[in-house]
Amino acid sequence: KQEVTQIPAALSVPEGENLVLNCSFTDSAIYNLQWFRQDPGKGLTSLLLIQSSQREQTSGRLNASLDKSSGRSTLYIAASQPGDSATYLCAVLQTGANNLFFGTGTRLTVIP
């Protein structure tokens, strides 16, 4: 069964710092990997989606990479801002399945 792990569980950084969030998965047979953001009590906002054939995707200050063979993905946030404070979740869509397997999330706090 696919298992998705995110490290660290929580992270506090001062405003302006660059940071990396990590995601690992046990089964490399995936269609794609998505990074989501969740604000307290709210739904999920999709940030980036990387297809299994891609190595990385970029959107503004966000860059996500995927190394399928090693079962790892990273989300890089440049020049962090207080508005980036949220929980970040990664999820994989496994080949042959129609549902996402989610990690437990990293709670990010950016201190002004």
Add this chain to the structure above:
Amino acid sequence: KAGVTQTPRYLIKTRGQQVTLSCSPISGHRSVSWYQQTPGQGLQFLFEYFSETQRNKGNFPGRFSGRQFSNSRSEMNVSTLELGDSALYLCASRLGSGANVLTFGAGSRLTVL
């Protein structure tokens, strides 16, 4: 265009009652998935519907059920509620299957007393 709409946003029930949650997908999206989010278990897949047919089901007891209508709107029902059913229930829609991006609604927060 409108996003995924879930109703109600908040509700409180007591043990033993049943509850029905509704999800309206993005126009044109035919697939609707449901997920349960709890502090202890995180986000877990409940089921997915496509063109009114359940296509995939997670590991939840039979008390959890769902359906999809011809306009792609979906409902999920939980019968004989237990305290552990307290959670944020999230609905997501996408065009079809495979690599399409899922778009999530804001969720329905259920509290069971």
